[in-house]
Amino acid sequence: MRTRQLLIVVSACLLLSTIWAQTGANPTAGQSLSVATSSVSADNLLKAGPAAWSQIAVKHVALNRTPPLYDTDEPATREISSVDVRLARVSKNLLVQLSWRDPTHDAVTLAEVPDTTPETRFRKVQTEADDRFFDAAAVMFPAKSGSDAIAPSLQMGDAEHPVKIYYWNATRGSMVMQAQGRGTTRRTGQNFPANSTYQNGQWNVIFELPDLPAGTTVAFAVWNGSQKDRDGRKYFSVWQVLE
Amino acid sequence: MSKHQYAMVMDLNKCLGCQTCTIACKKLWTDRDGTGYMYWNNVETRPGLGYPRQWDRIGGGWKDGALQPSPLPTMDDYGHAWEYNYEQRLYEGKKQPVMPSPEPKSGCNWDEDVGGMNEDENYFFYLPRICNHCTYPACLEACPRKAIYKREEDGIVVIDQDRCQGYRYCIKACPYKKIYFNEVTGKSEKCIFCYPRLEKGEVNACAAQCPGRLRFVGLLDDPESPVHKLVLVHKIALPLFPEKGTQPNVFYVPPFNPPKRANYGKSIQEDPRVPLDYLIYLFGPEVKDVILRLGAELNKTQQGGRSEALQLLTGRDAETRYHVRPQLVQIQL
Numbered sequence: 001m002r003t004r005q006l007l008i009v010v011s012a013c014l015l016l017s018t019i020w021a022q023t024g025a026n027p028t029a030g031q032s033l034s035v036a037t038s039s040v041s042a043d044n045l046l047k048a049g050p051a052a053w054s055q056i057a058v059k060h061v062a063l064n065r066t067p068p069l070y071d072t073d074e075p076a077t078r079e080i081s082s083v084d085v086r087l088a089r090v091s092k093n094l095l096v097q098l099s100w101r102d103p104t105h106d107a108v109t110l111a112e113v114p115d116t117t118p119e120t121r122f123r124k125v126q127t128e129a130d131d132r133f134f135d136a137a138a139v140m141f142p143a144k145s146g147s148d149a150i151a152p153s154l155q156m157g158d159a160e161h162p163v164k165i166y167y168w169n170a171t172r173g174s175m176v177m178q179a180q181g182r183g184t185t186r187r188t189g190q191n192f193p194a195n196s197t198y199q200n201g202q203w204n205v206i207f208e209l210p211d212l213p214a215g216t217t218v219a220f221a222v223w224n225g226s227q228k229d230r231d232g233r234k235y236f237s238v239w240q241v242l243e
Numbered sequence: 244m245s246k247h248q249y250a251m252v253m254d255l256n257k258c259l260g261c262q263t264c265t266i267a268c269k270k271l272w273t274d275r276d277g278t279g280y281m282y283w284n285n286v287e288t289r290p291g292l293g294y295p296r297q298w299d300r301i302g303g304g305w306k307d308g309a310l311q312p313s314p315l316p317t318m319d320d321y322g323h324a325w326e327y328n329y330e331q332r333l334y335e336g337k338k339q340p341v342m343p344s345p346e347p348k349s350g351c352n353w354d355e356d357v358g359g360m361n362e363d364e365n366y367f368f369y370l371p372r373i374c375n376h377c378t379y380p381a382c383l384e385a386c387p388r389k390a391i392y393k394r395e396e397d398g399i400v401v402i403d404q405d406r407c408q409g410y411r412y413c414i415k416a417c418p419y420k421k422i423y424f425n426e427v428t429g430k431s432e433k434c435i436f437c438y439p440r441l442e443k444g445e446v447n448a449c450a451a452q453c454p455g456r457l458r459f460v461g462l463l464d465d466p467e468s469p470v471h472k473l474v475l476v477h478k479i480a481l482p483l484f485p486e487k488g489t490q491p492n493v494f495y496v497p498p499f500n501p502p503k504r505a506n507y508g509k510s511i512q513e514d515p516r517v518p519l520d521y522l523i524y525l526f527g528p529e530v531k532d533v534i535l536r537l538g539a540e541l542n543k544t545q546q547g548g549r550s551e552a553l554q555l556l557t558g559r560d561a562e563t564r565y566h567v568r569p570q571l572v573q574i575q576l
Contacts, residue, residue: 069387070310070385070412071309071310071312072310072311072312072313072385072412072415072416074312110426110427128318128426129317129318129426130280130315130316130317130318130321130411130414130423130424130426131315131316131317131318131411131424172429183387183388183389185388185408187405230408230409230410230411231387231388231408231410231412232387
């Protein structure tokens with residue numbers, strides 16, 4: 001058990017040192033993301049098909065797999081190696097399209113919750129499963145605007161550098177979260193416009209973010225439901241910088 | 244560590260297996276969308292599969308200070324909830340009998356009254372189960388969102404539905420598998436020890452409705468409470484699977500275990516109806532001493548003496564069985 005704990009700590013340190021080497025205080029030029037300007041309205045671009053988005057420059061962003069977080073975790077292999085990111089600035093919004101290959105489509109449509117008037121009380125919505133997890137993705141950026149020179153901790157920010165997380169789940173939709181360090185993530189109760197398609201083993205998810213100025217750091221995460229991904233058990237990118 | 248600890252004692256000798264507690268709990272707390280399959284209180288037949296089936300062998304809990312791995316039970320393990328087509332039969336003129344759907348293949352009391360064989364004789368007893376509101380809750384430790392907490396004033400373990408994100412590490416960690424995932428809300432839920440009732444001076448719904456009057460409720464640290472007396476003074480109630488390391492606060496008076504053939508004068512540990520090994524499996528080796536203590540109390544009364552422990556166990560009045568302290572904040576024990 002002790003050996004395993006040690007292994008986890010060592011692998012976490014190695015991973016973190018790699019990340020720090022890659023990010024440092026200022027992410028390197030290799031981590032910059034070009035942002036297109038689009039004359040299409042945000043609403044139209046949100047619903048636009050692959051043809052419209054394919055005209056926007058793409059950046060292949062490498063994804064890392066988090067090391068096992070808990071002793072009781074089953075080990076997971078790295079099945080998703082990168083995410084394709086496209087960005088477009090539209091009036092007062094920044095639209096981000098994340099595309100990644102995931103052969104397993106982990107999403108369901110949960111039954112609508114009916115009005116439980118006394119007459120229909122015996123027609124309850126039943127739970128169909130308790131042990132399935134769903135595909136998801138997120139975009140994280142500093143909650144405080146303005147270039148801060150130092151990027152927040154990649155682990156959900158830190159006390160001085162809170163982050164906002166725009167989280168999309170294939171079954172439960174979108175939600176805006178905020179955090180200031182690992183384990184502090186909170187739902188804000190707000191959601192945001194998002195659109196997703198799954199075709200031929202590929203997710204295309206479009207997030208409508210508020211307008212983020214050039215120089216803002218952003219990071220991406222992808223969860224694979226069939227790998228029981230949730231929480232910090234996920235794929236993540238290092239910080240990237242908007243051009 | 245909480246200032247006080249609510250606890251429950253269940254006398255297994257008095258359980259009828261009628262499931263009234265199960266229904267009381269279900270009607271009060273889990274009559275909502277997404278809770279069809281879930282029973283915060285269930286009564287299972289022992290020996291038996293349990294609910295979810297084989298929960299006692301699946302994993303979780305503590306060992307040497309570390310959480311133990313466990314898979315998540317599947318819906319097949321719980322048994323899919325079913326509904327009856329009353330509407331078709333009663334309002335739409337369907338002639339066939341009312342039928343359940345989906346076809347039931349398992350459930351929370353699927354193997355009721357099956358039990359086991361002790362040589363050539365069948366034996367079984369009922370085991371009512373709720374969340375154990377453990378002193379060292381594995382679920383609390385496992386939750387990365389800190390959504391689970393143990394109430395400082397009374398030791399009741401609850402899940403903050405605003406914090407819960409449905410990760411289900413708690414379900415894996417609980418060695419009693421007493422946390423359930425609600426897929427409609429996307430959050431996990433569990434027995435809340437009826438704290439809203441306790442705060443009004445009412446005892447837990449499962450206890451209040453029990454026709455066998457087998458449940459005792461009070462603070463473990465309150466010398467006046469029946470649970471304090473049964474667990475700490477008379478020492479005739481034990482937690483389930485103590486080796487799981489969570490220190491449960493639900494205790495059981497084990498079956499008296501009379502001899503199989505009821506031979507007069509025989510010790511209750513000779514020729515026992517329930518194999519002692521099985522009781523040790525459930526309650527640990529201390530169960531032997533508890534059975535001897537129960538036997539001694541029984542002998543005392545059979546010879547015309549008075550047993551305070553048995554008087555308490557047979558207590559008919561709510562005042563005897565429950566000692567609910569609604570104003571916990573102000574009491575100093």
